Amino acid sequence: MNFVPITLPSHCVTYGIDASTVCIRPLVGKDEEIIVQLGGANTSKKIKSLFESVLQGIPDIGQITAGDVKHILLWEAINSYTPSYPINYICSGCLHQQQVAADLNGVNSVELPSDYSQPKRLKLSLGEVSLRLRTLQDEINLAKYQEENSVSYLFSYAQCIVDSDMDIVQRIEFLSDLPTKDLSLIRRFFVENDHGPDMKCVVHCVQCENEEEIVVPFQFQNVLENATKS
Numbered sequence: 472m473n474f475v476p477i478t479l480p481s482h483c484v485t486y487g488i489d490a491s492t493v494c495i496r497p498l499v500g501k502d503e504e505i506i507v508q509l510g511g512a513n514t515s516k517k518i519k520s521l522f523e524s525v526l527q528g529i530p531d532i533g534q535i536t537a538g539d540v541k542h543i544l545l546w547e548a549i550n551s552y553t554p555s556y557p558i559n560y561i562c563s564g565c566l567h568q569q570q571v572a573a574d575l576n577g578v579n580s581v582e583l584p585s586d587y588s589q590p591k592r593l594k595l596s597l598g599e600v601s602l603r604l605r606t607l608q609d610e611i612n613l614a615k616y617q618e619e620n621s622v623s624y625l626f627s628y629a630q631c632i633v634d635s636d637m638d639i640v641q642r643i644e645f646l647s648d649l650p651t652k653d654l655s656l657i658r659r660f661f662v663e664n665d666h667g668p669d670m671k672c673v674v675h676c677v678q679c680e681n682e683e684e685i686v687v688p689f690q691f692q693n694v695l696e697n698a699t700k701s
């Protein structure tokens with residue numbers, strides 16, 4: 472199969488590998504067998520099996536950052552199908568509602584700073600916390616937790632706390648008692664280190680020739696349907 476090099480927005484800094492060794496191939500029929508199953512609670516699990524087959528050079532696929540996951544899915548949408556993504560758009564200039572095709576090749580991928588390292592130690596009003604970026608495996612664990620529990624908000628952050636002295640229950644308890652100002656600091660860590668495609672695209676109004684940048688509501692599971700439109 473045709474594997475080609477891919478540059479990931481995380482620069483692979485959290486994988487402990489040489490970023491230049493990572494390769495990817497476009498999708499084939501057997502991959503669509505997985506794509507048609509995407510959308511439910513098992514989506515992240517299915518994406519992991521898809522990546523195990525289309526990627527080379529990353530030993531632990533579960534450790535792929537959430538930002539890289541978005542970048543890889545966008546790469547597959549563009550290179551295995553089409554960069555043209557149909558969206559409903561209301562022009563802010565003339566309010567004309569229309570169907571336009573966003574060009575996914577125009578989407579910018581935000582890179583993680585190349586000197587990024589983790590865990591990142593964060594000073595809180597009550598002590599300190601060490602954090603790491605969210606991964607594909609975290610998404611899989613979160614989906615499982617959501618099935619078994621009614622709430623998962625604090626769990627999603629507790630997963631990314633690096634502390635060998637606390638198990639996941641203790642980490643959730645730690646967050647439960649934390650002042651909301653400290654929780655904001657934790658959230659800011661994820662915002663500041665968010666990477667991957669920003670999904671912003673320039674579109675042109677067919678009626679008034681207005682040109683504006685919008686955020687494309689990209690859903691990877693729509694690739695099959697979109698590819699049959701032209």
Ligand SMILES: [Zn+2]
Nearest residue numbers: 562565676679
């Ligand atoms: Zn217009």
